[in-house]
Amino acid sequence: MTRTLITIRKRGAGYIIDVAGSRGGGYQGRQCGITPYDAATAAASAMAQYAALSANPDGGDLMAPPEVMEHVPESWRTINP
Numbered sequence: 001m002t003r004t005l006i007t008i009r010k011r012g013a014g015y016i017i018d019v020a021g022s023r024g025g026g027y028q029g030r031q032c033g034i035t036p037y038d039a040a041t042a043a044a045s046a047m048a049q050y051a052a053l054s055a056n057p058d059g060g061d062l063m064a065p066p067e068v069m070e071h072v073p074e075s076w077r078t079i080n081p
Contacts, residue, residue: 004051004060008032008039008068015039015068021050040071051079
């Protein structure tokens, strides 16, 4: 069982995203926006692509700063199979 992990971090004036997919997919250090809302949008997109929609039957988790998490619906913070 390998869950997808999506991490958003503050770097400089914006945010970056790391995605660790269940089958070795993903990426690191990609810029995902200047505002917390931009970062939350990128996080939701990554959760849909890598943790939901049958991409990973084990689901996935999102880790992000509080100012980003407040823009992500509860149902998209942790996706369970």
